[in-house]
Amino acid sequence: MSTPSAEHAHGFTLRRQRAALPWSIAALATVIALVLGIVVIQQSNRPAVAASGAATSEVTGPLRVHYEPAMAGEEKILDFVAEEIAPDHGVEIEAVGIEDSVQSNRAVAEGSIHATIFEHQWYMKQVADANGFELTPTIELYQWAFGLYSTRYDSVEELPDGATLAVPTDLANQGQALWLLDREGLITLDPDIEPRTAKLKDVVDNPRGFEFTEIDLLSMARTLDSVDVAIGYTNLFDAGKVGRDKGILFPDPPRTFASRLIVGTQFADTPETQKLIEVFSDPRLEEYLKTTDDPLVAGVLTPVSAE
Missing domain, CATH: 3.40.190.10 (Periplasmic binding protein-like II)
Structure with missing residues (x-):
């Protein structure tokens, strides 16, 4: 096949537009620069991540x-x-x-x-x-601080057999109260349970015949006079205007x-x-x-x- 000549019978001349190439390269370079700039900005706005994987970027606001x-x-x-x-x-x-x-x-x-x-x-x-x-x-x-309060007795030793003890209704803090009594030797919990999960049904030995009643934690101070002992947090008794002299036992609470x-x-x-x-x-x-x-x-x- 022969190569067509530059001059055609159509009356116009085909020419190679070599001048457009430098402009195309420049335009492409500009686009690339813009894209790279956007990527850099996006990367700079992302939180830095430490080797441990924890984010370490600056905290703003309270x-x-x-x-x-x-x-x-x-x-x-x-x-x-x-x-x-x-x-x-x-x-x-x-x-x-x-x-x-x-x-x-x-x-x-x-x-x-x-x-x-x-x-x-x-x-x-x-x-x-x-x-x-x-x-x-x-x-x-x-x-x-978590312990026993009483307006009727000055010590645990004074509690009579059959005394009424108020424990929290919520199970998490009821477990803490019963575990406290178990640690002090006042009751015995089922050895097959984890003590912090204890419920009243898990008391397997109650040698002094204590009666238990469940009271909402926030109501302990208000109901103290109606029971022999209430078990709960010192700050809630403080809030209820119960003097700390009414506290009769404050063992160290378990770390858990x-x-x-x-x-x-x-x-x-x-x-x-x-x-x-x-x-x-x-x-x-x-x-x-x-x-x-x-x-x-x-x-x-x-x-x-x-x-």
């Missing part, structure tokens, strides 16, 4: 931490952390009080509140399981019932959670619990026990 309003000492702890510790870690703590434990845990699970400090891991599990919440307990923070910094499971690895763990791990918090003379904290909220 970190909202929930406390139980009926537990006045918890707010005091958050005030101390917000004023004395958080600024040194470059963050702001905002205390949020919600009285409904279901709603507060829902807010943490959904992320509108970053964390809560008002519960131990077993109460958290009880609420989470009942409501389908995904929650994760992290570091231990402090413990609540320590307060935890609890977060929504889906937020466990966020920069906000990592920063909160950093702040609440600061040794100044433990020192504050050991040395404060604030009556809402001293003898009420204590450092985590050894066991």
Whole structure:
């Protein structure tokens, strides 16, 4: 086949447009530069990730931490952390009080509140399981003084056979109360169960014939005069204007019932959670619990026990 000539009978000439090539290369280079620039910007906006996989990007805005309003000492702890510790870690703590434990845990699970400090891991599990919440307990923070109160007797030894003892209705704290009595030799729990899970049906020996009644934890102080002994948290009796001189037994609570910094499971690895763990791990918090003379904290909220 022969090569056609440049001149055709159509009356026009075909020419190679060599001048357009440099413009095309320049345009392509510009597009590539723009794309690379966008990628660089996007990469710079992503949180940095440490070797462990935890996000380490800067936290902006206050970190909202929930406390139980009926537990006045918890707010005091958050005030101390917000004023004395958080600024040194470059963050702001905002205390949020919600009285409904279901709603507060829902807010943490959904992320509108970053964390809560008002519960131990077993109460958290009880609420989470009942409501389908995904929650994760992290570091231990402090413990609540927990013991026996009575307006009728001055010691455990004075309790008569058949005395009426009030224990919490919620199973997590009922387990703590019964375990306390078991450790003090006042009752015996079924040895085949984990003590923290104990229920009244798990009492296998009751040598003094104690009668048990279940009372809502928040109502213990109000009903104290109607029973021989009520078992619960010191701060709730304080809130109910029951003097601490009415406390007749305060053994160290088991470490497993320590307060935890609890977060929504889906937020466990966020920069906000990592920063909160950093702040609440600061040794100044433990020192504050050991040395404060604030009556809402001293003898009420204590450092985590050894066991």
